Amino acid sequence: MAPILIPLGGGLLSFIFYRKGFSISLLASIVGISLRTDGPSLLMLLMTGVTSITITLYAAGYFSFRIASPSKPGRHERQLQFFWPLWMILLGSLNGLFLAGDIFNIYVTLELIGLSAVALSALSAKPSSQIAAFRYLLVSLLGSLSYLLGIAFLYKTYALLDLDMLRLVPPMKGAHTAFALMSVGLMLKTALFPMHFWLPPAHANALAPVSAILSALVVKASFYLLFRFWFDIFNDLVTPGALFVIGLLGTGAVFWGSIQALRQHRMKLLIAYSTVAQLGYLFIAFPLTQIQEKLYWLPVICMAMGHGFAKTAMFMASGAIFLHVKHDRINELTGVRAYLPVTVFAYTIAGVNLMGLPPSGGFIAKWMLIYAAFEMHKWWWGIVIMLGSLLAAAYVYRVVSKLYVMPPDTIIIEKKAHSMLLEWPPLFLAILSLILGILAPYMVSILLLSKKLVSIGGIM
C-alpha cells in the first residue's frame, strides 16, 4: 500500500500549495526555482491523476493474475517488485513536469520521465522488448541532449531560466537556434512522424499496464511542453512557415500511422500505430491555433485527454484479452465477447473516441479544429482530419468486428477466475473518454483559472 499512498500524499500536499499560492521576491525567482500551475497544467494534472489511479488498480489485478498462473516461476514477482517504484517515480516526475516553471527544471523532470519509462518498457524481459527499450533509451537521450543544448544557448543569450521571464524577453539571435533545438528534442520524445520509429515496438512489447502508461501519459508530457513553448512562451519566434511544416508532419503521422495500423496482425501493434496517428492530430492543431482566442488550449487538451483515457482503456483491454487467449493475433480473436464482455465493450467505446464520434472528447477536439480550419480558410487541414477519422474507423472496426463475431465453429475458452480490477478500470476510462464532450464546460472553467505560484529554494 505504501507506494500508492506516497504519491497520493504528494498530490494532497501540492493541492494545499496550490491553494495558498506563495508570493516571492524578484531575487528568488532569478536564482531559485518556482513551480506554477495554470488552467492547462491543471487539466494535464487532472488527466494524469485519473489515468494513474485506474492504471494502478489495473496493474494490481494484472500482476495478481499473472502471478497466479506464471509463465516462468519468479518472473512476475520480479516484475511486480520493480514496477511499483519505477511507476511511482514516473508519476511523480510527470506531475513535476506539469508544475515546473523553469526550463532547466523541466529538463531534469524529462530525464526522470525518460529513464523510468525506458526501465518500465524493458520490464517484460522478452528480447524484443529489451531491444525496443534500448532504442527508446537512445532516442530519449538524444531528445534530452538536444533540449539541453537549447537551454545552454538560451541561458547564454538571456541569463534566464524562468519561463515567465523568458516569455517577456525580446527575440534575439541565439534564441532561434535554441528554440529549434528544444523543439526537435521534444518532437523526438513525442514521436512526431517521421521520428516515430521507436514508438510502436517499445509500446507494443511492454507489459499491458506499461503500454498504457507510455501511450497515454509519457508522450503527452513532451507534447504539452512543445505546445506551451510554441504558443505561450516563445510565440514571438514562431513563423507561419514553421507552423505549416509541423502541420504537414502531423498529416504524415495521421496517414502513415493509420495505414500501418491497418496492416498489423497483432492487436497491440495496431494500438501502438494508432497512437502515432492520434498524435498527428495534436500537431495538425498547430497551424490552426489562434492565440488571440482565450481558449486556444481547448482542442489540444480535449484531444490529449480523450486519447489518454481511450488509449489506456484499449491497452488494458488488449492486456486482459491477451491473458485469457494467450496471444493477440487479430484474426484469431473471434468470439472473445462470449467470455470477456466487459473488456470488449470497453474496447469498443474507446474506439468511438478515436473515430471522433459525439459526444467523445475526440469529437469535440476534431469539431473545433475543423471549424477553425474553415474559418481561417485553411480547409485542407479539415479534410485531413476527416480522412484520418475515416481511417481510424477502419482500424477500430477491424478488431471490433472480430471480437463480436461468433462463427459456428468458435472455440469458447472457459472464463478464468480473475479479479474485477482486470475488467472494470478500462470500462471506467472508456466511458470517461466518451462523455468528455459533455464535461467540456467544466474543462473550460478550469482552463480560465488564473495563475498561481509556488517557489522552491531561493532566498526569501
Added chain:
Amino acid sequence: MSSHNTYPERKNSLALPVILLTSGLFLLLSYTLLSIEQAGGLAAQVQSALPKSGAESPVTAVLLNFRGYDTLLEVMVLFLSILGAWSIGRASLPQALIKTSTIQISCVRLLIPLMILIAFYLVWQGTRFAGGAFQGGSILAAAGVLLLVSDFPKLIQIHSIHLRLGFILGPVTFILIAFYCIFTNKTFMAYPAAIVSQLLLFIEIACAISIGLTLAALFAGGRPAQESSIAQRKGSTL
C-alpha cells in the same frame, strides 16, 4: 547470416543523409556560437545572495540552496539508474573465491581507508571551496570499484537490503530536510537561516554515501545474486 548481404547496402544508403544532417547541424551551431550576444550569466546575483545561503562556495550554494530542488531530482535520477539496472539483470560477480595476489590485497587494504578519508574531506570542504557530495561520492565509488575488482569475498555476502537502504539514504535525507523546512519557514526547501550550513552538510554527507554506493553498484552491473525473486524463496521453503 542472410543479413550479411543487405547490411552494407543499408549503411551506404544512410551515409549521405547522415553526413548532410550532421554538417547542417554543425553549420547552424557554429553560426549561433559566433553570432550569439552573451548576457553574462547570473554570477552577480548569486554572489549577492551568497551570504544568506549557508555556503561560502557559490557552486555549493547554487546546487544545494538556490536550485536545491533540481539537485534533489538529479539525486533521484541516480537512484533511478540503479533501479533500472537492477530491474534488468543480475550482477555477474564470481560466486567462488578467486585467489587475488597478496600485493593487490595489501594495496587495497592500504588504499580503501585513505580513499574514504579523502572522500569525506572533499564533502566537508565542499561548503567553502570546490568539492561536495558528487566529488566525494565519486571517490567513494572508486573505492567500491577497487573492492569489486579485487574480489573481496565479503562483498557477495552483503545483503541487498543494506544496499537498498544505502541507495535511498541520500534522497530520503534530502526530502526529509526539505519537508522540515515547511514547518520552520513555511516553504519547501527554504532552510532556516540559523542552522543552514549544518543542514547542507548533513544533506551532502547522506548524498555522498548514496552516490558512491550507487556508482559502485552500477559497476557491478545488476542486482545481487541473492536478490532472487520472492517466489523462488517461497519455493525453497516449501
